[in-house]
Amino acid sequence: MVKWDSSRQVPWRRLLIEWLFIAIVVATVSLLVTHNRNLGSYLTIAFGGVIYLGFGALLAKLGYARKTLTQMRAEAAAAPPRTVGRSPSSSVARSKPAPTGRTSTGPSQRPTKKKR
Secondary structure, three states, X not given: OOOOOOOOOOOXXXXXXXXHHHHHHHHHHHHHOOOOOOHHHHHHHHHHHHHHXXXXXXXXXXXXXXXXXXXXXXXXXXXXXXXXXXXXXXXXXXXXXXXXXXXXXXXXXXXXXXXX
């Protein structure tokens, strides 16, 4: 279990930038799509930001830290390249199994019955 640590830093700037981006997008969509000019809607967006910042600060104090895009790119560059298709150990091609009574090669290979 992760414990609360008051010495952990909260990335306030990052949280604020994320929330501002979300708030601008939501407010723009609300204004353009629904033509909503109600002040209560914008106060709700602001209240959601307070909750977002508080939850983000709580997670930061508990030790959660999302990776930045730079960190994810560095990990992807350091990882070995992925192979597409077969795994390297199965490079030998497998032959087709012999047909059985339950398998057929299609309707064209079945004996046809003559119609009267």
